[in-house]
Amino acid sequence: MRVASIQPMRKTTPALALLASIAAFQAPALAQADAPQDALKNTTAYKLVADLTSQVGQRLAGTPREAYARQWAVKRLAALGFAHPHIEPYTMPGWVRGEEKAMLLGAAEQKLAITALGDSGATPAGGITAPMVYFASFNALKVAPDSAVKGRIVFIDNAMQPLQDGGGYGPYGDARRAGPAVAASKGAVAVLIRSIGTDHNRDPHTGVTGWPKGVTPIPAAAVSVPDAELIALRAAHGVSEQVALTLTPRFTGPSPSGNVVADIPGRDPKLPPILVGCHLDSWDLATGAIDDGAGCAIVTAAALQATHGAPVLRTIRVLWAGGEERGGFGGEAYAKAHAGEPHALAMESDTGAGRVWQAVISLGAADKALGDAIAARLSDMGVIRGHGEAEGGEDVGYIAHEQKAAVIDMRQDMTHYFDLHHTPDDTLDKINPADLQQNVDTWAEVLKIVGNAPVIARQS
Ligand SMILES: [Zn+2]
Numbered sequence: 001m002r003v004a005s006i007q008p009m010r011k012t013t014p015a016l017a018l019l020a021s022i023a024a025f026q027a028p029a030l031a032q033a034d035a036p037q038d039a040l041k042n043t044t045a046y047k048l049v050a051d052l053t054s055q056v057g058q059r060l061a062g063t064p065r066e067a068y069a070r071q072w073a074v075k076r077l078a079a080l081g082f083a084h085p086h087i088e089p090y091t092m093p094g095w096v097r098g099e100e101k102a103m104l105l106g107a108a109e110q111k112l113a114i115t116a117l118g119d120s121g122a123t124p125a126g127g128i129t130a131p132m133v134y135f136a137s138f139n140a141l142k143v144a145p146d147s148a149v150k151g152r153i154v155f156i157d158n159a160m161q162p163l164q165d166g167g168g169y170g171p172y173g174d175a176r177r178a179g180p181a182v183a184a185s186k187g188a189v190a191v192l193i194r195s196i197g198t199d200h201n202r203d204p205h206t207g208v209t210g211w212p213k214g215v216t217p218i219p220a221a222a223v224s225v226p227d228a229e230l231i232a233l234r235a236a237h238g239v240s241e242q243v244a245l246t247l248t249p250r251f252t253g254p255s256p257s258g259n260v261v262a263d264i265p266g267r268d269p270k271l272p273p274i275l276v277g278c279h280l281d282s283w284d285l286a287t288g289a290i291d292d293g294a295g296c297a298i299v300t301a302a303a304l305q306a307t308h309g310a311p312v313l314r315t316i317r318v319l320w321a322g323g324e325e326r327g328g329f330g331g332e333a334y335a336k337a338h339a340g341e342p343h344a345l346a347m348e349s350d351t352g353a354g355r356v357w358q359a360v361i362s363l364g365a366a367d368k369a370l371g372d373a374i375a376a377r378l379s380d381m382g383v384i385r386g387h388g389e390a391e392g393g394e395d396v397g398y399i400a401h402e403q404k405a406a407v408i409d410m411r412q413d414m415t416h417y418f419d420l421h422h423t424p425d426d427t428l429d430k431i432n433p434a435d436l437q438q439n440v441d442t443w444a445e446v447l448k449i450v451g452n453a454p455v456i457a458r459q460s
Helices: 013-040 044-058 063-078 138-142 170-176 179-185 223-234 291-306 328-335 367-382 396-404 431-449
Strands: 082-096 100-104 111-113 114-116 129-133 151-156 190-194 220-223 240-248 252-263 274-279 318-322 344-346 355-364 385-388 406-412
Touching: 013 431, 044 063, 044 291, 044 367, 044 431, 063 082, 063 252, 063 318, 100 114, 100 220, 100 223, 100 367, 111 223, 129 138, 129 190, 129 223, 138 151, 138 179, 151 223, 151 318, 151 385, 170 190, 179 190, 190 240, 220 223, 240 385, 252 291, 252 328, 274 291, 274 431, 291 318, 291 431, 318 328, 328 396, 344 396, 344 431, 355 367, 355 431, 367 385, 367 396, 367 431, 396 406, 406 431
Parallel strands: 129 151, 151 190, 190 220, 274 318, 274 344, 344 406, 355 385
Antiparallel strands: 082 252, 100 111, 100 240, 114 220, 129 240, 252 318, 355 406
16 A cells, blocks of 8 residues: 555666565565564454444444444453443433535535534535635634624634644534534534544544534534645635535434443442443444544453452442443433442543553542552553543543542543544554553553552542
């Protein structure tokens, strides 16, 4: 594949001979490098995500695909030896994707690579055609007068950059989470956003958007980064765009969803458990390998590895939450269903399959020695201690927050996470088995320490 992207070759044999000699030289080295990678594909974690992505595939929340994933998950967790794997059902609002296409009209007509945002409204079946107004940022839209927006298709650009800690997703992601509602409230007929992503493929990034009470959903879609750059260039040249847009997703009403919960019982079942979470649902554009098949593989394999041969003192509970992508429905339902049972500590894996490089440890003030012990063990494994507050995430964050439970965030290298996040490119081949196993190994060491801690205080 790489060779094909090299500059067109002249018809001279020396170039071909050189390529052939490079290939011959590299072949043994590649074969050697592949061997350990293949061995790592036999790990519990890699096999789990490989099987989830190939035997279940996409599992959009609130659809029969997600229900099938829950059935699969219960069987798999039982086969792995977990106690009492079961489904905890709840209901959430359903939404499914429809047709999606967009075209810049005019002399330089161009089809755009788009995908509807989760919870997008719909155009009529035949689509709409309207003038487009370009905003360089969500902030620019916020301060624009309604007259600049009314009756138009709003385009929101962004300048998100790849960062190790994934820190661009919070601020730039607001354009997706809240931008469509702001545009709708100013009278826009539809919204296109530059994908909240850092790749330069023509893969649009979906993700949920929100509609505050009283704001009627309008059609809202993400445009691939290269297409967004084309729109920006045309805007800079003063092109007044007309856009033809067809988006026909629909809301399907109250729909069944659920969490999958299973335990590795501790030696003292009366002690509050350690909760490790991920989300089982995925977007529908791909097989949800990094988001969040990898996370479920990591927490599950780590729980097994930490207790292999000898159970720890506390029960380790695995939560494969549902409905995360559409708005954290599973995490909320878990917190409600288990409000009466104290949890000692919560951790979540939902940032891909990159290596853990930092841990943020938020324990009660009385647990300084415990925190230092965790940090020292991780330091030996190349993971540094970070500052600030651990938050958990959409799946374990609700219950941890409500109970003031201790939280540890294992921060992964997210430099390339937003190249793939919520795209048709979120597939198994993007997972490096060695990096995945590094997550399992570091998580397992943490779980051994906290699992054997007789006392874990609440956070103040
Ligand atoms: Zn996720």
